Amino acid sequence: MPGLEDLYREIILDHYRNPRNRGELETPPAVSADGHNPLCGDEITLFVLVEDGIVADIKSSGQGCSISQSSASMMTQAVRGKSVAEAEALIHHFKHMMSIEDHHHDEPAEAPALGDLEALQGVVKFPVRIKCAVLAWNTLSQALESA
Amino acid sequence: MFDLAKIKTDFPHLRREIDQSPVIYLDSANTSQKPTAVIEAMRSFTEQSYAPINRSAYRMAAAATDAFEHARSLVASFINAGSPDEVVFTKNATESLNLFAQGWSRQHLKAGDVVVLTHMEHHANIVPWQMMVAERGITLRWIPLTDDGHLDLSDLDNILDGASVVSFTSMSNVLGTMNPVHEIVQRSHDAGAIVMVDACQSVPHAVTDVQAMDADFIAFSGHKMLGPSGIGVLWGRPELLDQLPPLQGGGNMIDDVRLDTFTCAPVPAKFEAGTPPIIEAIGLGAAVEYLSSIGMAEIRRHEMELTQYALDTLSERFGSDIVIHGPRNVEERGGVLSFAFRDLHPHDVSQILDERNVCVRAGHHCAKPLMRLIGAHATVRASLYLYNDTRDVDILADALTSADDIFGL
Numbered sequence: 001m002p003g004l005e006d007l008y009r010e011i012i013l014d015h016y017r018n019p020r021n022r023g024e025l026e027t028p029p030a031v032s033a034d035g036h037n038p039l040c041g042d043e044i045t046l047f048v049l050v051e052d053g054i055v056a057d058i059k060s061s062g063q064g065c066s067i068s069q070s071s072a073s074m075m076t077q078a079v080r081g082k083s084v085a086e087a088e089a090l091i092h093h094f095k096h097m098m099s100i101e102d103h104h105h106d107e108p109a110e111a112p113a114l115g116d117l118e119a120l121q122g123v124v125k126f127p128v129r130i131k132c133a134v135l136a137w138n139t140l141s142q143a144l145e146s147a
Numbered sequence: 148m149f150d151l152a153k154i155k156t157d158f159p160h161l162r163r164e165i166d167q168s169p170v171i172y173l174d175s176a177n178t179s180q181k182p183t184a185v186i187e188a189m190r191s192f193t194e195q196s197y198a199p200i201n202r203s204a205y206r207m208a209a210a211a212t213d214a215f216e217h218a219r220s221l222v223a224s225f226i227n228a229g230s231p232d233e234v235v236f237t238k239n240a241t242e243s244l245n246l247f248a249q250g251w252s253r254q255h256l257k258a259g260d261v262v263v264l265t266h267m268e269h270h271a272n273i274v275p276w277q278m279m280v281a282e283r284g285i286t287l288r289w290i291p292l293t294d295d296g297h298l299d300l301s302d303l304d305n306i307l308d309g310a311s312v313v314s315f316t317s318m319s320n321v322l323g324t325m326n327p328v329h330e331i332v333q334r335s336h337d338a339g340a341i342v343m344v345d346a347c348q349s350v351p352h353a354v355t356d357v358q359a360m361d362a363d364f365i366a367f368s369g370h371k372m373l374g375p376s377g378i379g380v381l382w383g384r385p386e387l388l389d390q391l392p393p394l395q396g397g398g399n400m401i402d403d404v405r406l407d408t409f410t411c412a413p414v415p416a417k418f419e420a421g422t423p424p425i426i427e428a429i430g431l432g433a434a435v436e437y438l439s440s441i442g443m444a445e446i447r448r449h450e451m452e453l454t455q456y457a458l459d460t461l462s463e464r465f466g467s468d469i470v471i472h473g474p475r476n477v478e479e480r481g482g483v484l485s486f487a488f489r490d491l492h493p494h495d496v497s498q499i500l501d502e503r504n505v506c507v508r509a510g511h512h513c514a515k516p517l518m519r520l521i522g523a524h525a526t527v528r529a530s531l532y533l534y535n536d537t538r539d540v541d542i543l544a545d546a547l548t549s550a551d552d553i554f555g556l
Contacts, residue, residue, distance in 0.1 A: 004498070004499065004502055004553055007498065008495075008553050008554070013554065039510060040493070040494045040509060040510045040511075040525055041510055041511045041515075041518070041524045041525040042494070042524075043524070063492075063524055064492065064494075064524075065492035065493075065494035065495050066492060066495050066554075067494075067495075069492075126498070129494075129498070132494065
């Protein structure tokens with residue numbers, strides 16, 4: 001079994017203890033989307049404000065385990081200020097890192113930088129936690145579709 | 148005779164090691180491990196006796212039918228049923244509960260008729276009734292909880308007034324609470340209601356006597372009581388089973404079929420359309436023989452002692468860092484310990500425990516309405532059975548302390 005230190009990296013615990021971009025945004029103009037992990041009861045609500053094709057602001061609320069919450073926190077940091085197209089590329093890239101992206105698409109030649117998100121790479125060794133890590137990202141996909 | 152050392156060796160899966168450490172299985176409220184007696188009974192029946200039942204005329208088929216019906220008799224004796232015909236084999240307790248909820252509602256209930264449930268039900272005793280609210284227009288009423296995790300019976304007479312059906316759990320799969328089944332059954336009958344008891348959590352752990360319990364129907368699963376998955380039981384009073392329509396049509400459940408109509412076989416075949424879980428029934432028969440050889444009263448005594456030890460150990464070692472839900476008195480509860488540990492998410496606690504091969508459930512335990520009422524999105528649940536001992540509890544406690552190292556608390 002891989003060591004827990006692969007899963008609970010310090011940067012993950014930091015985002016879990018001090019989540020960034022927590023809260024809500026007024027809808028409209030922002031859109032919101034809910035995500036659930038029925039296995040463990042994790043819940044997330046994302047609020048996304050898209051202006052001129054840019055993710056101008058993003059907040060998350062809800063509750064869940066360290067992996068789902070830290071992933072949500074890092075995700076909001078990573079996509080804030082990015083274009084919708086860049087955010088979608090990041091979703092694709094992150095899910096590829098979690099080895100669950102559809103196999104029709106190969107990894108793009110120029111992968112977007114993941115920054116802090118690289119810390120979540122260890123989750124792949126704990127397959128039951130992959131759903132926790134991608135919850136915020138699937139919810140972001142839903143929100144962007146409705147924006 | 149309760150010989151824990153011997154019992155431990157009866158379960159091959161619990162003798163395994165992962166990463167050179169023993170498996171500490173604390174998830175029996177979810178599903179139980181199987182003793183060699185059950186595994187061997189299923190293996191030898193499959194190798195030497197397997198054949199169709201209730202159909203073919205050759206000797207092997209007749210012998211298989213006898214073995215299947217013998218398993219039904221063993222289960223009937225185990226719950227002190229009046230006759231084996233009162234025992235209907237289903238897929239699991241969920242199917243048993245659906246069979247009753249859907250069949251009884253469609254045949255006997257109309258818009259506005261009242262079905263009483265409780266706030267501590269498993270989804271399997273909530274959702275089928277909600278489906279009948281949509282389909283039949285029945286009305287649901289709820290028996291609430293007290294702060295200490297019991298059913299609040301203070302307003303029971305009002306809740307039962309005019310009720311057609313009362314369906315409730317004998318033991319909460321989250322809180323461990325053992326409900327006063329006989330009292331609720333009596334008062335429901337006094338109010339004129341038909342009573343179903345979801346006995347899924349209690350049948351594996353305590354003496355079950357359906358005649359003393361006096362309910363009209365009970366449901367339970369084989370896999371939680373050392374038997375295989377894929378088989379469950381609906382027990383019912385014969386005259387009420389006659390009034391319950393089948394959910395599935397097909398082979399075995401008919402008396403006669405013509406192009407325009409059919410007539411049903413007698414109970415229990417009426418409810419057992421298609422080839423039933425034959426090998427699983429043999430396994431369940433072996434499971435109740437194994438449980439009976441140890442004694443359900445002995446098992447209950449062992450689990451009460453172990454539950455007390457677990458409550459004491461966890462409270463002494465972690466104080467206010469651990470919040471264990473449900474009654475404190477082991478006379479009023481089974482060995483199901485749902486808890487919150489510090490402010491750690493149950494999923495993370497489960498992950499840390501898994502590092503030490505400690506198997507627990509983390510989540511909402513298929514009882515989301517109850518979880519909302521106790522203000523928890525999820526809990527960690529350690530559940531005990533006859534094969535657990537104080538060492539298992541000690542290793543659970545040791546593994547919880549290692550959360551300190553990881554989360555730096």
